[in-house]
Amino acid sequence: MSKEINTIFPTLAVQPPIAARAEGVTITDTEGKEYLDFSSGVSVVGIGHGVKEVRDAVAAQMDQFSFVYRGMFASEPLLRVSKQIIDLAPEGMDRVFFCSGGSEASESAIKIARQYHLECGNPTKYKIISRWAGFHGNTLATLSVGGRTSWRTPYDPYLLKMPKIPQCNCYHCPLKLEYPACGCRCAHELERTIKAEGADTVAAFMCETVVGAAGGTVIAPKEYFSIIRDICDRYNILLIDDEVITGFGxxxxxxxxxxxxxxxxxxxxxxxxxxxxxxxxGVIIRKQIVDAIEKGSGSLIHSYTYAGHPVSCAAASAVIKYLTDNDLINQAAIKGGVFLKKLKTLEELPIVGQVRGIGLMTGMSLVKDKETRESFDPQYEVANQIQRRCFEKGLMLLAATVGTEDGVKGDALMVSPPFVVTEEEMDRGIAILKEVIAQVSEELGVH
Structure with missing residues (x-):
């Protein structure tokens, strides 16, 4: 088995354990060791592991057929899941373009925005404004609009030069202001940048509603997106909402x-x-964009081989049905409140500067000095240390070690279990996290 693992690229310095099975919030490896999945597998697993209804839906679809190309055939799962998605989406959203993952979806949104402006007779609009400390994917175009500095730097010669505005992070404000006295200045920076670039060159503004891995769950003030929406409307700029992590509950x-x-x-x-x-x-598309393209050229100049893959659509349809049938989105809200209250107790630890959360998406900033909010030198890899030690003790969470404060400094953790997590599991996981953070604090000499 080890030889098989070693054929994988990249080869890790320390080989990870081999997963054997998973159920609910627990993953078990081939040695029988159990892990509480408080990362949801990189913020993926909402309904929990091992749900029979999804497995059965996938098997049933494969019994019929596994693949047809979207350009030649539709499929019943494709039609069904697209309606389920639109039923959940905000009012005015009209169609869904399908693909295989988040990077493809971000890339697709960029191209849809460009074609929309071409169809509307605005050929000079092509720039996508985004934010520093944001993440939208790992293709070259999505890295170009992303603001995750450490992931961009190696590929900078290949990247498109797209404008950025400051991140929206009230704990580590890049503008050195305090909310609410700031008047949400970070949002108004969008208008300043549009004017500097020329509104006739800007196609869209793209951002995560809640910043995930690049910030460790950074939540915007309540008026932030209203300001952004108003600015976009005034300058004929599309608002691209990245909900790769936050979507579906x-x-x-x-x-x-x-x-x-x-x-x-x-x-x-x-x-x-x-x-x-x-x-x-996928990309969920507002009706005005659909209408412009359908009344113009009539087709989107963009596609993927696996767009609308029947088996993937059957799985997603079963997932959404399970979410709604079991009221799991509401459960994420209720349990999220309980979970955040329990996590907030960790703010008593010397290096936990702030614990924050929305639903079952929570995070915390790790700092050297709580009063000044000074971050640790990156050489200490504080968040990575905590993530690694928690994993050894059977707890999975995500380290945000990509400069959450200023692009270079800044450690944070993201803690986001599946929606089926129990209160007993919350307590077990938080106990491990508390023990590890206390140990790391002591070793760093922070008391």
Whole structure:
């Protein structure tokens, strides 16, 4: 078995354990060791592991057929899941473009935005403004609009030069202001940048509703997206809402943008749609965009081989049905409140600066000095240390070690279990996390 693992690229310095089975919130390896999955497998698994209804739906579809090309055939699962998605989406969203994952979905949204402006007679609009400390995928175009500095740097010669505005992070404000006295200045930076670039060159503004792995669950103030929506409307710019992590209930609402009462033009989604059972992603598209393309050229100049893959669509349809039948989105809201209250007790630890959360998407900033909010030197890899030690003790969570404060410094953790997590599991996981953070604090000499 080890030889088989070693044929995988990249080869890791320390080989990970081999997963044998998973159920609910627990993954068991081939040695029989159990792990509490408080990462949801990189913020993917919403409904929990091992749901029989999804497995049965996948098997039933494969008994009929596994693949037809979307350009030649539709399929019943494709038609069904697209309606389920639109039923959950904000009012005014009209169609779904399918693909295989989050990076493809972000790339697709960028191209849809460009074609929309071409169809509307605005050929000079092509720039996508985004934010520093955001993440939208690993293709070259999505890295170009992403603001995750450490992941961009090696590929900078290949990247498109797209404008960025400061991140929205009230704990580590890049503008050195305090909310609410700041008047949400970070949102108004969008208008300043549009004017500097020239509104006739800007096609869209793209951002995560809640920043995930690049920030460790960073939540915008309540008025942020209303300001952004107003600016986009005034300058004929599309709002692309990246909900790859937050979509399908993670924040306790269908989509995180629902918390803000704003309707975007394009919603990018992936992880929660399929809950990890099969790869799938998509772009949910507002009616005005659909109408412009259908009344113009009549077709989208963009496609993927596996767009609308029947088996993936069957899995996603079963996932969404399970979500709604079991009221799991509402459960994410209720349990999220309980979980956040329990996690907040960790703020008593010397290096935990802030614990924050929305639904079952929670995170915390790790700092050297709580009063000044000074971050640790990156050489200490504080979040990585905590993630690794928790894993050794049977707890999975995500480290955000990509400069969550300023692109270079800044450690954070993201803690997001599946929606089926029990209170007993919460307590067990938090006990491990508390023990590990206390140990790391002591070793760092922070008391």
């Amino acid at each position: 993670r924040t306790g609402r269908n989509f995180a943008i629902d918390h803000y009462g704003v309707v975007p033009d394009l919603i990018v989604t992936a992880k929660g749609m399929g809950s990890g059972y099969l790869p799938i992603g």
